[in-house]
Amino acid sequence: MAETLDQKLGALAQISQRKLTDILDRIAGTKDFIIHPDLIKPLERIMGVSILRSHGVDKIYKLEKSAPTPCTSNQRVFFIPSDMITLKYVCDKITSEISSSGSERSYHIVFVSGILGCLIQLLEEEGIYGKVRVYPFHWELIRLDSRLLSIEYPTFFKNVFLEGDHSYLSCIARSIWSLQMLLGKPRTTFIQGKLSHLVHEMVNMLSDTVQKPEREDCDIACFIIVDRSVDYVTPLLTSATYTGLLDEVFGIRSGTVEIKGETINLSSADEVYSEVNTRHFSDVYSFLGAKTKELNEELNAFKRSHNMALQEMKAFINQQLQSLMGLKKSLSTHITACEAIIDKMADLFEALITTEHNIIQCQAKRENVTYIEETMAMESADKFRTLRLMGLLSLAQGGLLSEEVADLKSQFLHAHGYENLPCFLNLEKLGILTTQAGLLPHDLKGVALANRVVQAVMLAQKLHLLPETSMDPHGLRNPKDMSYVFSGAYIPIICQLVNFIIKLDTPLEEMAKLIPNCSVFLDSNSGRKPLRSFLVYFLGGVTFAEVAAFRLLEKLTGSRIVIAGTTITNGNQIVKACL
Amino acid sequence: MESKTELLNEAVSLGDGNAILTVVLFLAKSLKKTLFYQLLRSHTEAVNHYVNYLGTRMQLQEMTDILQVKLSKIILQMKQFSIACQSPQKRLQKLKTCLRNHFAESKDKIFVDNFIKLLEWQQSIGTAELEGKSVIDSLAYTCEHHWNDNKSSATSPYMLAQHHRINRRQFQWVALNALAKNSSWNEIETLLVTKGWLGGKRVNAILPMDQVVIQLHKLKAPNNVLHIYFELIDDIDKRMCVAKKLQCHKEVIDVSV
Numbered sequence: 001m002a003e004t005l006d007q008k009l010g011a012l013a014q015i016s017q018r019k020l021t022d023i024l025d026r027i028a029g030t031k032d033f034i035i036h037p038d039l040i041k042p043l044e045r046i047m048g049v050s051i052l053r054s055h056g057v058d059k060i061y062k063l064e065k066s067a068p069t070p071c072t073s074n075q076r077v078f079f080i081p082s083d084m085i086t087l088k089y090v091c092d093k094i095t096s097e098i099s100s101s102g103s104e105r106s107y108h109i110v111f112v113s114g115i116l117g118c119l120i121q122l123l124e125e126e127g128i129y130g131k132v133r134v135y136p137f138h139w140e141l142i143r144l145d146s147r148l149l150s151i152e153y154p155t156f157f158k159n160v161f162l163e164g165d166h167s168y169l170s171c172i173a174r175s176i177w178s179l180q181m182l183l184g185k186p187r188t189t190f191i192q193g194k195l196s197h198l199v200h201e202m203v204n205m206l207s208d209t210v211q212k213p214e215r216e217d218c219d220i221a222c223f224i225i226v227d228r229s230v231d232y233v234t235p236l237l238t239s240a241t242y243t244g245l246l247d248e249v250f251g252i253r254s255g256t257v258e259i260k261g262e263t264i265n266l267s268s269a270d271e272v273y274s275e276v277n278t279r280h281f282s283d284v285y286s287f288l289g290a291k292t293k294e295l296n297e298e299l300n301a302f303k304r305s306h307n308m309a310l311q312e313m314k315a316f317i318n319q320q321l322q323s324l325m326g327l328k329k330s331l332s333t334h335i336t337a338c339e340a341i342i343d344k345m346a347d348l349f350e351a352l353i354t355t356e357h358n359i360i361q362c363q364a365k366r367e368n369v370t371y372i373e374e375t376m377a378m379e380s381a382d383k384f385r386t387l388r389l390m391g392l393l394s395l396a397q398g399g400l401l402s403e404e405v406a407d408l409k410s411q412f413l414h415a416h417g418y419e420n421l422p423c424f425l426n427l428e429k430l431g432i433l434t435t436q437a438g439l440l441p442h443d444l445k446g447v448a449l450a451n452r453v454v455q456a457v458m459l460a461q462k463l464h465l466l467p468e469t470s471m472d473p474h475g476l477r478n479p480k481d482m483s484y485v486f487s488g489a490y491i492p493i494i495c496q497l498v499n500f501i502i503k504l505d506t507p508l509e510e511m512a513k514l515i516p517n518c519s520v521f522l523d524s525n526s527g528r529k530p531l532r533s534f535l536v537y538f539l540g541g542v543t544f545a546e547v548a549a550f551r552l553l554e555k556l557t558g559s560r561i562v563i564a565g566t567t568i569t570n571g572n573q574i575v576k577a578c579l
Numbered sequence: 580m581e582s583k584t585e586l587l588n589e590a591v592s593l594g595d596g597n598a599i600l601t602v603v604l605f606l607a608k609s610l611k612k613t614l615f616y617q618l619l620r621s622h623t624e625a626v627n628h629y630v631n632y633l634g635t636r637m638q639l640q641e642m643t644d645i646l647q648v649k650l651s652k653i654i655l656q657m658k659q660f661s662i663a664c665q666s667p668q669k670r671l672q673k674l675k676t677c678l679r680n681h682f683a684e685s686k687d688k689i690f691v692d693n694f695i696k697l698l699e700w701q702q703s704i705g706t707a708e709l710e711g712k713s714v715i716d717s718l719a720y721t722c723e724h725h726w727n728d729n730k731s732s733a734t735s736p737y738m739l740a741q742h743h744r745i746n747r748r749q750f751q752w753v754a755l756n757a758l759a760k761n762s763s764w765n766e767i768e769t770l771l772v773t774k775g776w777l778g779g780k781r782v783n784a785i786l787p788m789d790q791v792v793i794q795l796h797k798l799k800a801p802n803n804v805l806h807i808y809f810e811l812i813d814d815i816d817k818r819m820c821v822a823k824k825l826q827c828h829k830e831v832i833d834v835s836v
Contacts, residue, residue, distance in 0.1 A: 084635050115599030118632055166596030198594040377748040378790060402684040410690070411746050413715040418694035419664040421687060424656040 005219045005533075008182050009143055009562070015178070016046045019042040020110075023135045024055040024077070027108055030076035033057040037064075038087060039079060039112060041254035042152040045142045065089050071097070074105045082113040082167075083155070084122055098131070107132040113153065113171045114138055141175050141564055144255040145268055148547060149564040151175050156566040157540045158577035160195060161229060162426055169195065170362040172566060173202035176225070176537065176577040179564075181211065184218030184340060187523040188508065188531060190497075192515055193227025195539050200225060220562065222501060224494070226567070228540025229514065231493040232432050233395055235571045236388045237356055239545035240476075240487045242276045242284045246337060247544050247570050259337050272330040278548035280476040280484055281341070288335050295328055357489045358391045361466060368393060372408065376415045383416045387423070387575040391432040399436035399438060426578035462514055463500075465491045475487045480556070482549040494536060495549040502557050504530055535562045541569025583610070584618060591624050600628045616645065634658055656681045660691065666709070671698045693743050704734065713742050715753055718769075722757035726766060748785045754789065759798035767795075768807065780811065788812040789821045796825050 003011075024031075033052060033139040035043065041061070052060070059072045063080065076094075080086045083181045087109075094107050099431040107128075111119065114136040123129040127256050136179045151172065176199065180186070185207070191200045207213070213473050228235075238248060243266065257264050269272040272291070276284050302316065355371045372389045377383040390408055399406075409424050427433035460466055467483045469489075476484050482499070483491045493515070500511055536542075536550070540567035550561045567573075583606060590602040596702065603625050606615055619626050626645065633642040639662065643655065659681050663673035674695050682688045689831040693714075700711045701717065709717055721728075721736040728735040740750050751770060758766050771791070788811045795805055805825075812818045 084632075116597045117604060118597075121604060163631050164624075164629070165631050166594060166624075168596065170595045170597060203596065221797075242613060373746070373748055374787070374790075377746065377752045378786075378794075379664075406686075407746075410744065411749060414743060414745055414749060417711075417713040418690055418697065419661075421663050421690050421694075425653060425657050462687055 005183070005239060005560070005562075006146065008219065009147070009149070011182065012140040012143060012149070012179075013046050016142075017051060018030040020047070020137060020140070021051065021055045023110060024052070024057065024139060026135075027056070027075055027077060027106075027133075029075060030056050030058040030073050031077050031108075032069075032071065032073045033060045033079060034069055035060065035079040036081055037062050038154070039081065041256065042139070042142055042218045043079075045144070045152075045254055046139060059571055063089070068096075069093060071101075071105075075108070076105060077108045077110060079110045080112065081155075082111040082116055082119060087119055087122055088126075091123065091128060094128055094132065095126065098128075099230075103131065108135065108553045109133070110137045111466055112133045112137055112139065112489065113168055113406065116167055123232055138171055138174050140178050142254070144568070145266070147278050147560070147562045148568075149562065150254075150542075150568055151566050154541075154567045154569075154573070157228065161227075161540050162577055166195075166198070169199055170202055172539065172551075173206060176203050176210050177206040177210075179535070180207070180223075181213050183213075183535075184215040185213045185485070186218050186223035186535070188222040189521040190222065190224040190508075190512065190518060191500075191521070192225070192230050192494075193539070194517065195227050196225040197517075197519070199539065213438075219533065220469065221529075221533045222535075222537045224498070224534060226494055226538055227537070228315065228538055229260060229430065230517075232430070232574065233360065233392065233490060234293075234492040235541075235543050235574050236392045236395070236432075237360070237486050237490060237545070238352060239279050239485055239543065239548070239570070240353070241485055241544065241548045242279050242281055242338075244544040244548065244570075245281050245341050245345065247568070248572070249341050252544075254567065257337075257415050261337075262333070263399055264333055264337065270330055271327065272334055276334060278485075279553045280479070280487070283477045285335075285338050285342070288331055288338060292328075292331050292335070295324065295331065299324060299328075348385075352385075353487060354383070355389065356392060357487075359389070360396050360460075360490055362396055365397075366391075369404070369408075373411060376411045379415070383412070383420075384572045384575050386412060387427065387433075387578070388571040389563040391427060391575070394433045399434040399467045402435045405433070405435050420579060423575075423578045427575070430574075430578070432574075432578075459493065459515070463491075463493060463496045465493060465496060467491070479552055482552055484552070485545040485548045492543075492546045492549050494538070495546055495553060498534055498550070498561065499557075501531055501534075502553070502559055532558070533560045533562075535564060538563075541565050541567045541573065543570055544568065580614070587622060587625060591622050596628055599625055600632055603629045604632075619645070628652075637662075652681070653685075654763060656685060656687070671695065671702075674698070682804070696742060700733070700739070714739075714745065715749060718745060718750070718753045719757050722754045723760060726758065726761075726763065726780065727756075751784055751786050755786070759795060759800060764800060764804045767804075772807065772811070780807070782811050789814075789817045792821050793824065 002514075038039060049060070056076075059070075061069050063069065063078065063086075076097075078090050080090060090109065097105065109132055111134065115134055120129070120134070123132065123134070139151075142152050144150055152394070153168060153171070156168055156172075159168055167242070189200070191197050239245060243252070246252060246257055247460050250259055252266065255266050257266060266273055266277075268277065275291075276287060279287065302321075351371065355368055359368050368389075372386060372393065375386045375389065390412075404571075405424075413420060424433065426434070467481060467488055475481070476487060480490070482495050483489060485492070497511070500514075502504070503506065508522065512518045538546075542563055547563055547568075550563055553559065554561055587599075587602050587606065590598040593599075597663070603619070606618065607629075621631065630642055630645060633639070633645070639659075642658065645803065656677075659677045660674075662679045663670060666673060674691060678688070678691045678695065682691050697714060697717065701712070704720075706720075709720060714722075718736055718739055721734060721739055725734040725736065727734075728820055730737045732738060736754065739745070747770075754770055755767055758764075758770070771786070772780050773783040774780060784791070788808055792808045792812065795808065809818070809821065812821065
């Protein structure tokens with residue numbers, strides 16, 4: 001019997017589990033499991049502690065840089081990301097443990113994004129290569145919600161886009177290859193961006209050399225891989241959906257968010273959350289209020305119904321009451337979250353949104369600059385917000401004048417410290433905050449950079465990313481247009497691309513020409529059938545705004561869109577990578 | 580040597596960073612420097628990966644050599660600058676070296692220069708309160724403790740503002756907050772308001788007056804002080820908005836008259 005897409009995506013976690021338990025089983029007996037803090041939440045998504053326990057894990061410790069890790073077993077397993085700095089800490093720990101208590105313990109290191117040559121060399125230099133055993137472990141894409149996947153490498157953007165370290169590309173290629181083994185090879189593939197092209201080639205190489213997907217058909221008609229750099233406007237803008245704002249204000253990590261000490265699981269299995277998830281924020285509070293009222297009436301009706309027969313009452317208590325109470329709990333959780341967002345954003349929101357809209361529509365430049373300056377002078381917003389606005393302004397204007405950049409930079413450094421100077425170079429490197437063409441130093445390849453920025457402006461026009469009429473409150477409540485995720489100001493580029501592909505007004509080859517550095521690969525027998533199922537993979541991270549826009553597109557067109565990324569990101573993450 | 584070149588070509592064309600770096604590290608060990616650099620020079624991608632690696636390992640000398648052979652000064656500048664910033668004890672000294680060696684012709688020279696001046700100035704003030712603080716924090720300190728110092732004295736806020744070319748808006752806001760802390764309401768008035776010909780008051784401030792009123796209210800300014808600035812809000816809607824926010828009845832009446 002054929003499995004559904006849903007079941008197949010569910011199998012990803014089982015594959016990851018199996019890979020890890022196989023490693024644990026190779027280390028016979030009980031062992032200490034020392035995990036890097038950043039890996040805890042993603043690992044929780046894959047497997048529970050009980051599975052670790054059933055494979056010999058006795059005690060679990062958080063890896064801490066300075067404090068020594070307690071030792072309860074002679075077998076120590078370190079579970080860490082594949083980076084040199086973390087490994088150095090682990091080496092120091094192992095060396096000091098060996099010198100203080102002899103070498104009767106055995107050491108094992110599991111590298112979560114595979115074993116890299118430089119890591120082995122570091123082990124050698126530290127003189128412990130012979131004393132440890134190393135294991136590569138690649139977890140599969142982690143399912144954060146029914147059609148939302150992430151490989152959960154939050155440092156990918158910084159490592160790859162900013163520092164140009166391509167060591168992690170092969171992990172991504174591997175995750176995509178696994179996915180294709182599971183779902184079949186798609187007939188139509190769109191690839192956008194330099195990194196995506198590299199990854200695409202690696203995926204093909206894996207299929208050619210290791211194994212090809214056996215199945216002829218595929219659950220996904222069209223596969224799209226894009227570089228985050230194709231659209232920085234989307235993360236820099238403030239998302240106006242419920243989940244988008246939760247992420248902006250509190251930071252969602254692996255599908256959970258912590259508000260006032262309480263951890264909330266964000267999953268569409270939660271009836272209330274699935275209702276408000278992608279809703280425009282202006283509509284969420286009233287919705288939750290109305291729902292609560294409805295629920296209270298239902299409960300009151302029960303309390304009043306004295307004449308309910310004993311049997312009936314029993315049945316009610318058993319079947320309904322529990323779910324009603326669960327609903328009540330969930331409602332109050334989200335109301336608290338809502339209030340917390342309002343509390344943090346209320347003073348800022350209106351002026352911020354107005355400014356963002358003016359910026360991307362290239363209106364009222366002087367007021368926009370004043371607003372940005374006020375965020376620095378009067379500390380009315382944090383430094384991430386300030387940098388995001390500067391970036392937006394530059395993207396919309398195709399770069400700023402060199403005096404403008406100098407002014408903003410100087411105010412920023414005065415307010416937040418001169419040590420932030422490299423941040424501006426990084427933003428320039430990414431093409432987010434640039435000086436207008438001609439004035440750039442040659443070694444940054446000024447012309448190419450400037451071209452890219454001008455392209456971004458042209459792109460917005462070609463793809464109709466800026467809706468002409470503004471949206472009224474009704475439009476935000478019952479959106480018919482993906483721009484609702486930014487209160488009617490802008491449509492994320494890739495969401496619009498998928499929209500165009502679904503409509504199929506233009507041939508796919510022509511469509512690819514609309515977007516810079518984009519190629520389309522068509523299977524010979526892909527024909528001209530309408531495409532209805534998609535998988536969109538964002539290298540460098542996908543935003544909740546894009547997720548919400550895709551969900552609306554699904555609803556409007558009856559299509560199915562699986563979204564994947566190296567992480568879920570937002571504007572704060574992007575600028576933090578530069579700091 | 581030919582097979583080594585080929586090896587590097589192959590790794591770069593593969594695009595896998597791990598392969599590239601592994602090959603580069605192997606070449607670094609097995610070739611003499613001149614040959615190694617010569618080979619690297621033809622592969623920007625390989626240089627990138629090697630430089631990242633050296634940066635992480637803090638092997639700065641080697642990194643400096645490579646970057647001077649190839650690639651941009653800017654990246655080297657910024658790397659050196661961040662490294663200088665990372666060590667709190669020797670920061671000043673390292674920044675000076677960094678300025679001398681790497682920022683001589685840079686448009687960012689002024690910022691490094693000012694950073695050094697700021698650190699020296701903070702040392703001369705000699706209070707632990709200012710350690711690691713920004714220009715604006717330092718300015719707040721001088722406004723609070725040295726507002727009435729001679730304007731040409733090193734401790735005067737005006738002097739600090741001049742040295743760092745602090746933007747007027749930033750200056751006024753910081754001063755406003757610091758002075759309010761000391762309840763120096765008259766000084767605030769001198770700062771923000773000028774008297775017109777016939778005794779009328781004019782705004783001399785770049786700050787939005789509605790925000791000024793809200794902030795002063797927060798800082799517990801007395802009503803007669805609030806009133807001065809309230810009257811200077813030129814937009815009626817904004818006045819109403821502020822009045823509502825602060826629930827000042829008198830001011831509301833003023834608007835409706």
